[in-house]
Each structure stands twice: as C-alpha cells, then as structure tokens.
Amino acid sequence: NERFKNNLTLNERRYHIMFSGAFHNIKMPLFFAEIAKKLALEIPDLKVLILGNGKLKKDFLNKLDHYEINYDYPGYVKQESLPGYYALAKLFLFPTKLDAWGLVANEALASGTPVITTPHAGIINDLLIDGKNGFILPADIDLWCSKILRLLNKEDQWNQFSQNAVESVKSFNFDDAADGIISACEYATRKAS
Template structure:
C-alpha cells in the first residue's frame, strides 16, 4: 500500500470535500497533516474532516514556527510516506520538502499561486520558489493562470495537473426579484478594497436607487459604518455569516463587486458565479480570464471608479444583457464536479 501525505496549513472549507473524496479513492494510505488550527482573521472551523488527518499547530504556534517544522519532520520520519504533497513555501513546507529530497521521496507541489501574486513576492520568496520548482516531480494548480505561471517558469506541461475547486451545486434558485443591487463579500481590510465598493455605491446612488449589502467583518468595520452614515447610503451589514446564508445573499443580489489588490484566486467570485450572479472584479485575482470572463459573465476592470460605474449601470439597466450574463455565470462551472476533480487529484498523486 502506497503511503501519501498531503501537507497544508489549514483545511480550508472549500477544499475539505475534495480531500474527503480523495481519501475514499486512495484508501488507508492517504493522510493529511495540517500545520495550523486556524487562519488569522477568519472564523473558519475545522469540522467536516472525513479523512485521516493530524494537526501539528496550536493557536500559540504558527505554521511558520521552527517548532512546527521539527514536529512535521518527526511525523514524516515516523510515517515514512512514499509521496509528499506540499502546499506553499512556509518553513514547515520547506522542511518537508528537504526531508523528501534527502530520503528520495516523490514530491508534488499543490499551489493556487499565479503570475500576478508571484510578482508581488519579495526577491527572497521568489528565490525559494525557484529552488522548490526545480526539485519537484509534479505540480497541481487550480486554474489556467496558475498552469501558465508554471509553464512560464520552465515546467513541463505534462507534469502539471489542473484540479478545480468544486463547489456544491447551488440548490437555491436565483430570486426573480432581487433584494440588493450590489453585494460585497469578504474581509473588511484594505486589500479587499471595501471603501472602493462604498465609493461606487455612493456615486451610483446619485443616479439610481441603489440597495447594497456588505457581508463580512474586519478592522475597517467602524470606518465602513461611518462612511455609510455620513453619505446616507442604503447598505446592510449582516456581519460574518455562514456559507449557507451567503449563498442566499448571492441569489438575492444582482451583481457581486470584487475589488481586490491581490487575490490568488477569488472564492467569493467563484461562489457568486455558481449562484448565477455576475461579477465585476479588478484584474488582480487568479479567477480572471478563467471562470470569470470579461463581457461574458462579468467585467474585469482596473480600479477606476468611472469605468466600474459605467459597466455596472449597463448591467443594471439592460435586462437582456443581465439575463445572459447570469445564465453564463451559472454555467461557468458545469464542466467539473467533486467527482471529476477528486478523480483527477487521486490519480495524479498516486501515479508513478
């Protein structure tokens, strides 16, 4: 029985179903090791794990801790897997990589990085990835931009597998009468540009009766409330809500605005598309020109308020165009499923 260990920092909710299915397909030889019990700034729990797993970290010890790296190496020496799948380039991942090189284990890199996110790394972190890329046997990415990023770094395409993030089918039909024109979903931090969202709402409200909702929480919450009150905007703030509640909000909202300074993928955008909600996004997230296609199921625009206002008005005031975008959004993920992606993942990490 081949032993395969997947190492990640945290069991992100949208990846847990995939890993659960992979474990069923591979059998007792598969196990996951998580270096963190939580992700700072998120209220994600660790429920739903139906695969063999081990947590190494504590709230006091982060995934970048030297102590966690030592615990991970000790775990690998004890379990001695034939294949090691690492996610990212934190200190524990580097330790696992080094152990696998020294012991001549098969090494697979699982990444959601792409060209733009890579370009924002420090020279040192780029050097680390350059070194790691050349010491691996196979690579798993989540989208076309990630695949092209590896190819641009000289990786042979036959050693790259693209495994999508499969979301559960949305059982909630899109509401014919929308409660909100615009929705923001994400942390209230500067990188997610919530104040840019409010600026758009403010300008549009001068011409149209805009109703908006901002689902999330974070350090900018007080500033956001002050802005809403100062400019008398019609914006609801439900706070941090469950995924089920968020899906309902997507289906009762016309357009998701996804301004971001840097996002390796864009789960909020993927979730909204899955609900038939068109997306307007900045070109700084990995989902662009992939699941999110400009002029097809949304718009990809630089952070220029005038451009955003123009395209949002076009969608809000053109029922037939909006209907087309919404249908295209819902169809954007019809080519893959939990079954197809877990099968690809399992075969790729199990193969010779």
C-alpha cells in the same frame, strides 16, 4: 453548486450590488463604498448588501453612512447561510488588490450573480470571463460604475451574464477538482518513470 441554485430574475433581486469578504485594504472595501456613492447619484433607490468583518469595519460602515447609502449589514455570515444572500444580489462586486482565487466569486456565480473584479483576482480568465459572466476592470470608479449601470439597465444582457455565470461554475466542483489532481499525479508519475 446546487446549494446556490437561484431562479430569481434581475427585478426580483432586492440588492443592486453586494460585497462579501474581509474588511481589509487588500479587499478594497473603501473602494466599494466610493462606487456605492457614485451609483447612488444614478440610482436614487440603490440598495446594497454587505457581508463580512475585519479591521476596516468601522471606516467602511461609517463611510457608507456618511454617503447616506441604503445598505443592510447582517455582519459575518456562516457558510451555510450564504446562498440565500447571494440570491438577493443583482451584481457581486469583488474588488481586490491580490487574491489567489476568491471563492466568494464561485458562490456568486453559482447563484447566477454576475461578478465584477480587478485583474488581481485568481479567478480571471479561468472562472470569470470578461464580458461573458462579469467584467475584469482596473480599479477605476467611473469604469466600474459604467459597467454596473450597463448591466443593471440592460435586462437581456444581465440575463445572459447570469446564465453564463451558472454554466461557468459547473466544472468547478470537488469531483472535477479531484479528477484534475489525480490526472496531474498520474501524468507526473508517467513522466518520472
């Protein structure tokens, strides 16, 4: 978590929205492109950051180009370089049809970047709390854009979400995870005897 520490304010962050992940149908990159298209109508200077790779790369990037979205695509980024990228985004969009957890959300939240995801991400209600450090929304472009614009236009609310994001990941670290596993094993051992 410490590697992701970030003190940039909303207005100091270069990118309005960010996508990081595999470019596969299950991760919904084309849905992200549709959101960017709609947001660009409301935010003429919209800047988008795209990280990742996958079989939909050509379709995804072509769609962004077709919609004339201003985006940067450094490609697949190594783990040690990710904190610098998350620090530049105002919001992390994590659309997914199914994800057991979604470590990218941990990384974004640790950077103080609020997350918007679907109800199909494993992080919901454990790490991501709707209306506290992000939003949990069905795959509805209008609804996503409404929530995105709300956070981008209300700096005080974004600041609160950002602070909550950093706080929310503090207990999601290797030490606490190991303690949880040990406690579960001790509990199982006691129950068995």
